[in-house]
Amino acid sequence: MEFLYLDRVTGLVIFYSLITALAAALLRTY
Amino acid sequence: MPSAPSRILAYLALLLLPLVVMVVTHPFNPDTFIYNLGRCFGLLGFAILMGQVILAARLRWVEKPFGLNITFPFHRRMGVFAALLLIMHPLLLALGGAGWPLLIGLRIDWFIWLAKVALPLLLINVFVSIRRASLGIKFEKWRQCHGLLGPTIILLVFLHSWNAGADLTAVSLQVLWVGLLALAVLLFGYHRLIRPWWLSRYPYRVVEVRQESPAVWTLKFSPPPGKKRFDFMPGQFQFVTLLRGRDLPVEEHHFTISSSPTDSDFHTSTIKASGDFTATIGQTRVGDLAVVHAPFGRFSYLVHPNARELVFIAGGIGITPLMSNLRHMWDTGADRRVLLLYSNKSEADIVFKEELDGMAGGEKPQLQVVHILTRPNSAWPGETGRLDREKLARLCSAHLAHSTFFLCCPPPMTQSLVTILNDLGVPTSRISYEYFSL
Numbered sequence: 137m138e139f140l141y142l143d144r145v146t147g148l149v150i151f152y153s154l155i156t157a158l159a160a161a162l163l164r165t166y
Numbered sequence: 167m168p169s170a171p172s173r174i175l176a177y178l179a180l181l182l183l184p185l186v187v188m189v190v191t192h193p194f195n196p197d198t199f200i201y202n203l204g205r206c207f208g209l210l211g212f213a214i215l216m217g218q219v220i221l222a223a224r225l226r227w228v229e230k231p232f233g234l235n236i237t238f239p240f241h242r243r244m245g246v247f248a249a250l251l252l253i254m255h256p257l258l259l260a261l262g263g264a265g266w267p268l269l270i271g272l273r274i275d276w277f278i279w280l281a282k283v284a285l286p287l288l289l290i291n292v293f294v295s296i297r298r299a300s301l302g303i304k305f306e307k308w309r310q311c312h313g314l315l316g317p318t319i320i321l322l323v324f325l326h327s328w329n330a331g332a333d334l335t336a337v338s339l340q341v342l343w344v345g346l347l348a349l350a351v352l353l354f355g356y357h358r359l360i361r362p363w364w365l366s367r368y369p370y371r372v373v374e375v376r377q378e379s380p381a382v383w384t385l386k387f388s389p390p391p392g393k394k395r396f397d398f399m400p401g402q403f404q405f406v407t408l409l410r411g412r413d414l415p416v417e418e419h420h421f422t423i424s425s426s427p428t429d430s431d432f433h434t435s436t437i438k439a440s441g442d443f444t445a446t447i448g449q450t451r452v453g454d455l456a457v458v459h460a461p462f463g464r465f466s467y468l469v470h471p472n473a474r475e476l477v478f479i480a481g482g483i484g485i486t487p488l489m490s491n492l493r494h495m496w497d498t499g500a501d502r503r504v505l506l507l508y509s510n511k512s513e514a515d516i517v518f519k520e521e522l523d524g525m526a527g528g529e530k531p532q533l534q535v536v537h538i539l540t541r542p543n544s545a546w547p548g549e550t551g552r553l554d555r556e557k558l559a560r561l562c563s564a565h566l567a568h569s570t571f572f573l574c575c576p577p578p579m580t581q582s583l584v585t586i587l588n589d590l591g592v593p594t595s596r597i598s599y600e601y602f603s604l
């Protein structure tokens with residue numbers, strides 16, 4: 137259970153972090 | 167896991183807040199997309215580094231819904247993610263317009279030099295933390311270095327971003343930056359200085375030292391006079407610093423609690439002499455003091471109230487958290503059916519054998535114990551050899567479809583067992599594990 141949970145939380149945090157960084161860079165540029 | 171999502175959302179909000187504030191305060195600037203992306207990676211990397219202290223400080227509010235089994239590996243993964251972002255940060259800035267002198271030039275501002283010092287330190291810190299065991303670095307030495315390197319990197323990165331960051335001219339971002347730094351400094355000071363000092367004012371006392379097998383001892387602790395023992399769930403663990411004098415090492419180590427919380431006046435840890443520190447565990451005497459920080463972890467059958475059928479798999483001294491669970495089931499008459507597969511080298515290494523044999527005749531819980539020896543003598547009538555696919559399939563055939571599995575073995579054995587169980591059709595969601603080391 138812990139394997140799954142750790143992978144899911146890590147994936148979720150990294151995904152939303154990168155998406156937000158990309159969106160912020162796009163917003164500032166265009 | 168109740169209330170876990172709120173913690174994850176709070177953490178995510180903390181990481182993303184600098185980006186949101188930046189976009190609000192500086193909605194547009196004329197730099198290229200690549201340059202702006204590099205800047206965003208820098209802000210995100212900084213926020214992750216500040217958040218690392220929150221994950222590592224053993225805060226009850228943070229740890230409770232997950233267990234340190236998850237928060238510590240998550241801290242390590244976030245460290246790797248931050249390092250990757252902060253490697254990309256100067257590369258993207260250079261690609262996006264700042265030019266290669268930013269990376270290889272010597273005539274650069276002092277605050278760029280700070281980053282050039284901080285980044286290798288961060289990479290060393292992350293690499294050593296991930297590969298500590300294979301590099302042969304002792305936990306205590308690593309912890310001391312980590313406690314120095316981490317704050318140094320955070321300070322260097324703060325000074326760099328404060329002076330280099332064009333966005334940090336905005337008061338709102340400045341307030342956020344100082345707030346994040348203050349939070350990290352306060353939590354670090356609390357975790358490494360204030361809490362240890364506070365706990366050392368109320369030490370527990372060793373009231374019994376019992377040898378269980380040639381290399382295993384049980385220490386029994388009683389709470390400080392006038393204080394109640396901390397509450398814990400069966401299967402949880404504690405951080406203990408033994409204060410024994412006699413030139414014996416004073417180091418903090420984590421040990422599983424082997425007793426049941428139903429014993430309200432004391433708790434025990436059963437410890438195998440396997441490293442430099444634990445080799446001295448048999449020299450502990452009644453009356454020695456112990457600074458205790460507990461409880462931690464979620465390796466408890468109580469976390470799975472609907473799981474009526476359980477398979478416990480213990481490798482050697484990994485029996486201790488499972489013993490705590492079994493003792494609690496026995497004391498409370500828990501209506502559970504448990505199959506315990508208990509692997510040891512020889513019969514002399516089996517800890518708690520008589521107690522387990524006694525429990526095996528009971529109704530609540532219905533316990534079946536299977537001992538497996540890897541180096542048995544010729545008279546051993548039971549299972550022999552490693553706990554491999556064939557044995558798991560045969561011994562657990564009635565459990566594969568619905569039982570919940572609890573594994574406490576050395577990490578390579580745990581990984582191998584999880585792979586085999588998955589192959590045999592047990593989904594990872596029905597497997598819980600506890601590593602010997604965090």
